[in-house]
Amino acid sequence: MNTRQTTGGPRGALFGWAILIGSAVVFAVLGLLAGSVIERRAERSIARVQMVTPIDEWETDNAKWGVNFPREYNSWKQTENTEEATKYGGSAERDYLEANPRLVVLWAGTAYAKDFTQARGHFHAVEDVTRSPRVGEMTRGSCWTCKSPMVPRIMHDKGTAEFYAAKFSDFKSQIKDPIGCLDCHDPKTMALRISRPALKEAFSRQGRDITKASHQEMRSLVCAQCHVSYYFKDKKTSYLVFPWDEGFGPDEFDRYFEKTGFVEWVHPISGTPMTKMRHPDYELWRQGTHAFRGVSCADCHMPYKSEGGVKFTDHQVRSPLYNIANSCQVCHRWSESEVRERVVSIQDKTRELLDISETALVKAHITLGDAVKLGAADDELAEARTMLRRANTLWDYIATANGMGFHAPQEAARTLAKATNFAQESRIMAERIRAKRGALGPLPMPDLSTKAKAAAYIKPFVDAQKARETAATKQAKR
Ligand code: HEC
Ligand code: HEC
Ligand code: HEC
Numbered sequence: 001m002n003t004r005q006t007t008g009g010p011r012g013a014l015f016g017w018a019i020l021i022g023s024a025v026v027f028a029v030l031g032l033l034a035g036s037v038i039e040r041r042a043e044r045s046i047a048r049v050q051m052v053t054p055i056d057e058w059e060t061d062n063a064k065w066g067v068n069f070p071r072e073y074n075s076w077k078q079t080e081n082t083e084e085a086t087k088y089g090g091s092a093e094r095d096y097l098e099a100n101p102r103l104v105v106l107w108a109g110t111a112y113a114k115d116f117t118q119a120r121g122h123f124h125a126v127e128d129v130t131r132s133p134r135v136g137e138m139t140r141g142s143c144w145t146c147k148s149p150m151v152p153r154i155m156h157d158k159g160t161a162e163f164y165a166a167k168f169s170d171f172k173s174q175i176k177d178p179i180g181c182l183d184c185h186d187p188k189t190m191a192l193r194i195s196r197p198a199l200k201e202a203f204s205r206q207g208r209d210i211t212k213a214s215h216q217e218m219r220s221l222v223c224a225q226c227h228v229s230y231y232f233k234d235k236k237t238s239y240l241v242f243p244w245d246e247g248f249g250p251d252e253f254d255r256y257f258e259k260t261g262f263v264e265w266v267h268p269i270s271g272t273p274m275t276k277m278r279h280p281d282y283e284l285w286r287q288g289t290h291a292f293r294g295v296s297c298a299d300c301h302m303p304y305k306s307e308g309g310v311k312f313t314d315h316q317v318r319s320p321l322y323n324i325a326n327s328c329q330v331c332h333r334w335s336e337s338e339v340r341e342r343v344v345s346i347q348d349k350t351r352e353l354l355d356i357s358e359t360a361l362v363k364a365h366i367t368l369g370d371a372v373k374l375g376a377a378d379d380e381l382a383e384a385r386t387m388l389r390r391a392n393t394l395w396d397y398i399a400t401a402n403g404m405g406f407h408a409p410q411e412a413a414r415t416l417a418k419a420t421n422f423a424q425e426s427r428i429m430a431e432r433i434r435a436k437r438g439a440l441g442p443l444p445m446p447d448l449s450t451k452a453k454a455a456a457y458i459k460p461f462v463d464a465q466k467a468r469e470t471a472a473t474k475q476a477k478r
């Protein structure tokens, strides 16, 4: 009763109103702040752009664009820097096969078993594809697709299908300019623009029109032109396709390849018909918290930067760990060392799970291979091979995605758990087949501790597989 009396009456009412109005003001200010966080990324910086000299429709010389946009050009040019190395990323050279010789066994029979190095900055794209030992006589034009802004023009002149099917070497003298402005921008308006057909085609197969994508979506979709998994429809056309028709996740990719029956190569050790994943960065990002909250690739990899009071987009696309203040701390109130520790701890866990999956996969391939040696027939091994193919698809999805699981940690962990399980089941099936054929105890594993040892181990299998394939082609021609 007493309390009622003190809070009641005209003075109490006034106090109540003061609290109400006060908190309304506080909430409005908080709302504005939250709004500005969203706007920080959704802001259309393009609207402020002024052109001094007009840019040609097909201009691929980044320096010419740089006359109008020196800040963007100068920061883009810094992707030439190759000094930086974080624990799992950065722009320095890194030979993944040397660091992890298991990959040589897992990708045996593909060019990836010969060469697989860390991605460097966009500035080096043409140089790196030209010098890669993965590129050979048989390499098709499609391998140029994500390396140069000169590609859309050749596709326009020659036809997209003709470009894909041509020889890689046909364009060697023409393609000089590395990934740059024309890959992501419309030269008239500077608006973000999709220049590659495979992404547009994948969207339209899903019944979506990419020209209707929102501004914030475009800040990721420009990257999705190249940072996605893809495959070549067949050897003859080498037509570039994104396997997105069932969805973006690893299980959906697996289902897609199951349905299409596509086989990329036959594994020379286990005889398994395989599929190859290729850096599904966009797809994995889509499954993480940041994508869920609308945080785009550009928010972390191309944050805003200030120079002499002018705010612009930092075009030095690289590991955000070199730029935590602009990339992460605009949203997270954590210290630089806390951010770094958090990222590395997520990555260490992904690396540990990858190790477990890879050990299981290598054992499965070798055990199936021994079952073949003991005379197991193809139909006897069919189920074990299906399991192994699925295990590989799931593992490869995470293994080839950049960022070591950071873009979607939980999805990476789930996928690797499933991959390990499938690989183990496959190996157990093969062990049973071996036992039935009189093998005693589990198979001892070879020494695969260096890239050279792994390469020597796979060589006889690869040679034998090549001989089988040549014989089969001759047979078919007859
Ligand atoms: C929330 C911030 C964030 C978002 C959003 C994000 N990334 Fe990343 N990305 C990172 C971090 C952190 C790393 C790990 C860098 C390292 O290990 O040095 C990384 C690594 C990478 C790498 C490897 C770089 C290197 O130096 O190893 C690529 C490529 C990449 N991301 C592409 C993308 C693409 C494409 C998208 C959008 C589909 C995207 N990222 C979205 C934070 C982000
Ligand atoms: C990989 C894609 C990509 C490439 C390559 C690229 N840009 Fe951008 N650019 C962006 C993104 C993303 C934005 C942010 C756009 C937005 O949110 O409105 C941007 C913004 C801009 C803007 C608007 C002003 C600003 O700084 O935010 C200009 C001007 C610009 N870029 C110029 C260039 C020039 C010049 C080049 C070549 C040297 C280039 N860009 C290469 C993706 C790219
Ligand atoms: C036209 C194709 C293409 C587009 C568009 C593209 N990339 Fe790349 N990106 C590549 C290629 C190819 C490499 C590897 C280059 C090399 O190793 O020489 C690469 C490398 C990278 C790296 C590694 C650089 C380093 O220093 O570690 C990052 C990070 C990256 N891209 C992020 C992005 C983001 C984010 C976007 C969108 C804003 C984007 N890329 C758009 C093709 C592309």
Ligand code: HEC
Binding pocket: 041, 288, 289, 290, 293, 295, 299, 300, 320, 321, 327, 328, 329, 330, 331, 332, 339, 342, 343, 408, 409
């Ligand atoms: C535009 C805002 C924004 C930026 C930029 C951003 N984040 Fe986030 N981040 C979020 C949001 C939103 C969440 C979801 C959790 C929440 O609401 O606090 C989140 C969650 C996280 C989480 C926990 C979830 C998970 O996936 O493990 C980590 C770790 C994280 N961010 C790291 C980073 C790092 C590292 C960078 C810079 C490379 C970064 N973030 C950049 C907004 C952002």
